[in-house]
Amino acid sequence: MKSKRAFSVFLILALVFLMIFLSPHKWMKGNQDDSAHNHPAASTLPRHPGAAHAADAHAATKRSPEEASDNAAETPQKLTTLPQTSSSRRIIPTAKKPIKDILASWEIQSPWPEGPRLMVDVESSDTRYVNLRPNEQGIMPRLYVKTQETLQVKLSMPDSHPGETIFLELPNGGTFPDQELRGKTLLVSDHKTINFTINASALRGHCTISIRQAGHTRTLPLWVGAPLPPPRDEIADPNRPTS
Known part of the structure; x- marks a missing residue:
C-alpha cells in the first residue's frame, strides 16, 4: 500500500x-x-512590388561606392530615341546654283597696301551680282565677266569723308561709257560710296581697275572673255621632271 x-x-x-x-x-x-x-x-509571403523597390533602394544606400560602380558597369543602359518629326529633322541647305560667267576666284594677286578700308560691289548688265571683299592677306578676288557686258561698280569707303577725291583708271583697256575715257575723277558721296559704270566690251584678257585714294593705289583684277584661265594646280610646271 x-x-x-x-x-x-x-x-x-x-x-x-x-x-x-x-x-x-x-x-x-x-x-x-x-x-x-x-x-x-519577415514571412515567406510575396512582397508588394513597391515594397521590393523600397527595400532595394534602401539596400543600395548601404553598398560601398566600389560595389555601386561595379553594378552600374554590369547593368546595360537603355538609350531612348525620340521619334523624328518634321520639326526635329535636320534641314540640309542646298547649294546655290553656280554662276556661269561671273565667278569670284582667290587667284594670286599682290596684297593691297595698308590704307583706308575699301569694299567693292559689282553688278553685271544681266542683273547678276557679285560682292568682293579682300581676304585675310588683303588680296582682292579676281572677277570673271563675259564680253559685251556693262558693269555697275560701287566702292564703299567707310574710312573716307564725303567730298574726298578718288581717281579711277582702266590702264588695260575698257572705257567709262559716259565719257569714253580711261580715267575718271569722282567724289565720295555723303554715304561714303562711289558709283560708276564700266563698259567691258573693249576688255580682253587680264584687265584691271586702278583706284587711287589718299596716296594709296589699289587694283581690282578682272578677267574678261572666254576661255577662263585654268586653276593654278592645272598649270604645267616647266621645272617638273618628266618620266
Whole structure:
C-alpha cells in the first residue's frame, strides 16, 4: 500500500518536472510565431512590388561606392530615341546654283597696301551680282565677266569723308561709257560710296581697275572673255621632271 502511494507521488513529481522543463521552449516558439504573424515582411509571403523597390533602394544606400560602380558597369543602359518629326529633322541647305560667267576666284594677286578700308560691289548688265571683299592677306578676288557686258561698280569707303577725291583708271583697256575715257575723277558721296559704270566690251584678257585714294593705289583684277584661265594646280610646271 505504501509502495503504491510512493509510486504515485513519484509519478506526479515527474510530470510536474516535465511540465516545468518544457514550458519555456513552448513559450519562445509561441513568441516567434506571433512575431511572424505581426510582420508579414519577415514571412515567406510575396512582397508588394513597391515594397521590393523600397527595400532595394534602401539596400543600395548601404553598398560601398566600389560595389555601386561595379553594378552600374554590369547593368546595360537603355538609350531612348525620340521619334523624328518634321520639326526635329535636320534641314540640309542646298547649294546655290553656280554662276556661269561671273565667278569670284582667290587667284594670286599682290596684297593691297595698308590704307583706308575699301569694299567693292559689282553688278553685271544681266542683273547678276557679285560682292568682293579682300581676304585675310588683303588680296582682292579676281572677277570673271563675259564680253559685251556693262558693269555697275560701287566702292564703299567707310574710312573716307564725303567730298574726298578718288581717281579711277582702266590702264588695260575698257572705257567709262559716259565719257569714253580711261580715267575718271569722282567724289565720295555723303554715304561714303562711289558709283560708276564700266563698259567691258573693249576688255580682253587680264584687265584691271586702278583706284587711287589718299596716296594709296589699289587694283581690282578682272578677267574678261572666254576661255577662263585654268586653276593654278592645272598649270604645267616647266621645272617638273618628266618620266
